[in-house]
Amino acid sequence: xxxxxxxxxxxxxxxxxxxxxxxxxxxxxxxxxxxxxxxxxxxxxxxxxxxxxxxxxxxxxxxxxxxxxxxxxxxxxxxxxxxxxxxxxxxxxxxxxxxxxxxxxxxxxxxxxxxxxxxxxxxxxx
Numbered sequence: 849x850x851x852x853x854x855x856x857x858x859x860x861x862x863x864x865x866x867x868x869x870x871x872x873x874x875x876x877x878x879x880x881x882x883x884x885x886x887x888x889x890x891x892x893x894x895x896x897x898x899x900x901x902x903x904x905x906x907x908x909x910x911x912x913x914x915x916x917x918x919x920x921x922x923x924x925x926x927x928x929x930x931x932x933x934x935x936x937x938x939x940x941x942x943x944x945x946x947x948x949x950x951x952x953x954x955x956x957x958x959x960x961x962x963x964x965x966x967x968x969x970x971x972x973x974x
Contacts, residue, residue, distance in 0.1 A: 905929060905970045914958050919950050922966065929973055942969055 908922055930936045945962050949955045
């Protein structure tokens, strides 16, 4: 008889399953939202990369004012447009000569030889 009194305070499993299913449902909903956000962000990043790839080396105007932004853009596009070993070697040499103009707060004016080298590289790659 004493054993039967102990069994009366055991609750059925049904009452425990309700909070578990609510937690499970909220976890699934949260995971779905996170997946959707990730997919959207990845699509935006891919779209931005495609937009950058559409700009070619010819589109960068080196005839007028040459700014750091143009040099950064040239570097990024030129690295992606390398096709042969010769172009890669030429680009590495060119990037070494450009480096002193890009990564400093105050930079000297770009010399004409460097500008001509950039224009020559653009003609070779086009």
